[in-house]
Amino acid sequence: MTHTDTGAGTALDARFATARQVADAVLYEGYVLYPYRASAAKNRMRWQFGVLMPEGWCEDSGEHCVQRTECLLEPRPGAELRICLRFLRAQRRTVQAALPEGGWAQADRLELADRVLVPWDEGVEEQVQLTVPVDALFDGGVELPFTRAAAELTEPVTEDGAVVGRLVRQLGRVDGVLRLTAVELPGPYGLVRLVAETANGYRQDRPVPDGREAALPHALVAVHLLLGLTAGRFLSMTDPPEWARPAAVECRNERGWPVLAGNDGGDDVLLCSPIILEDHPRIAPESPGALYDSLEIDEILALRTATLTEQEKREARGTDDRAAAVIDLADSLPPEIMERLHGAVRGLREVTAPPDSPLETATPWWNPEADSSVDPATDHVLVDGVAVAAGSRVVLKPGLRRTDAQDLFLIGRRATVEAVIQDVDGGVHVAVTLEDDPGTELRRLQGRFWYFQPDELALLEES
Template sequence: MTTSHPANAAEALFDTARHAADAVLFEGYVLYPYRASAAKNRLRWQFGVLVPPRWDGVEGERGTQRTECLMEPRTGAELHVRVRFLRPQRRAVQRSAAPDGGGDRFETVETLELADRVLVPWDEGVEESVDVRVPVDELGPEPKEFPFSLAAADTTETVRDEHGRTVGRLVRRREEMSGRLRLAAAELPGPYRVMRLTALLENTTPVAAPPGARLAREDVLPHSMVSAHLMAGLTRGGFLSMTDPPQWASAAVAECRNEHTWPVLAGADRGSDVILSSPIILEDHPRIAPESPGALYDATEIDEILALRTATLTDDEKRQARGTDARAGAVIDLADSMPPEVLDRLHGAVRSLRDITHPPDPAPEYDVPRPEAPWWDPGADAGVDPGRDSVLVDGTAVAAGSRVRLRPGPRRTDAQDMFLHGRAALVEAVLHDVDGSVHLAVTLDDDPGAELARAQGRFRYFQPDEVAVLEEP
């Protein structure tokens, strides 16, 4: 058994998938407001945590990930697998005990304040990867094992103030870690050469609790693989989609067993030669939005909101974020230096529902002409005209331009409608829906944004029995 260093061929194979894989690797790494003191940053590492076998199942964490998918290798194909994860690195903060900052006497503290940052204890994440390359013909139903290990490491970083004086140091500790990747491939019966690939990733680190004590999640994390996932690629051949397989492979795909991970196609140019197996469920061919200016790590909100909210943090809050983690500091710098044109680009993008790089087959010709508008669009029915239609309200015809007083009834589900009771409004259009109901689109007389709403077609809607006709002045 050998594991190889990343080769140029593997780098080229995984180049496209790596961008999405990096987002998986750092998803939830540090959350807005990017300070260690924030409540949501005190529970670290949410995705793909693989704990040592002694703690498998404790507090909901697992020690293995299982990926199964179908592949169609060609003759002479080699399988490249890259395992990636974050290795927790525990950071302690120490202050110099010497008055002038000299000497080698330090004391551990909870906070070390500098002009540009506030340093606190924190668990950092160090990127780790293991590459395995094996000819497909050497794989069989019995798993082939590829163990790997990482040695413990201690590092020390001197901390200096704005005048260059030593004021403290950061002491970092990485624990010893070991793991194992098991690969198996079984050929399936049928007219095509299809193989079920099984990749089992395990944390095999030997960690035991002290006698009479029970380790908590906090104690086990330094021995765990975090955000663990893998990429697999074929030099010849390809993989079948697990979410949209061809019909002939549907039954075989349904029999695949994936645990704590999910494989999707991730090849270049929408190719099928690479899969990304992630603890976060993705769609085939995931990609980062081109408008995204950089990693913000907190995908629970859109980039625009995060950038704007980060830019409004106080100077002291930004100092705390910069001292929490170098990646958090990079987010602060990104928000502070983002040009207006880049921020404008984050406001939204209209994307076609049709993939322009792979347009669908031309539509077949029909003898019956197709309408220019869909059946539910008023433009498809010449019998209705929102700008000219009218409806009777208490015996009076109401149309666009009529003035009414709003009196929403108890059936309204929007609580804000009670504040509109008795308000005067202008009818902008009379609309008929597909169920035969009639609706009045109105703007409020005293609404300073009425002109803007009219220009954008953003109205309030009421039914005829919810208004009373106003006498024209």
């Protein structure tokens, strides 16, 4: 077993190349939000994703100190597991102004010609790397403690050649532990369940931080794992093979979402993210850079950022170096790059008219009249062997497969079927409205429904 207990400078295994791009976006998701100023309300309550707090502080706060990942793999003989644990530390930056008589005084802001410096928590990247034979994980597994020492740094602030202040950066001590165990599951496939736990190791013999702001310097922030297999494959946890589905359902993931993330769609790398992702996530090639709000809205963010006043841009530049980079990026985007952000076509397929029908007179495929054999108002689908159609009453039971964050809030809710719809690929979707939704009539008028597949429904037993 080998491990490298280092900071962000250590090179990652080449098999993590594609996953690293997504992992970087995960690491800084929500780090600083538009309008990129510390004074903005949305930037005052920070560090929301993948935060592991000291254990003693978590007991009464409702936050957590452990992240747990369980996944399935089919290792070949002699396979090694390569792990990279990545997280941020909250580095507290305060501002001090230079006094005329010498010395320093704490300041809420320091006005400079190009920026306005204010107190702020910066993110410092950390990582722990480990390589271990899969066979070594079966009997008791492996435990790797790690520590990051406290530190204090000062940086002078100058303007026109004179020192006008300084920045004081403080890092609290961070302790953690990475635990890895594996269990070989019964069956003919050589299936293995891997359990990876990352925990904040802040020791109980130290004083418990008083309040979230005091605890953050000792927290692991935006914690995520990159797992690489040298021989064999990981199985998808969101859409596993049918034979592995029972084993996937039994896996327990807490504050982590494992997805396949290998190069070129490979299954030898798994990314466990604190944010829900799909298998093989990718950064859009049109994206000009990190904007930290969510990469689907680069165009509007770039346009809004470019319209900030010069004073607002000065405040953003002084908030954080990454915020300053966003301002400079928005100010420098050429028209051809902005045009790329307006939309992209990922794939095309040929659409032809029905047989023996002139193309110019054919009913378009997307028009319901193109196929008179289907009618959403009268079609039905079998649920538990019973025909379900418009007007049927059901209970929603979205499972882990295909379920998004909004669906999770609807588990067990009662609903009325509004239509049974077949898409052009032959899939069946059931449109429903919630029985306790006060906006149901408005949704019907607008044709706005919740959509589920038949296996995500159960018949409502009439009382």
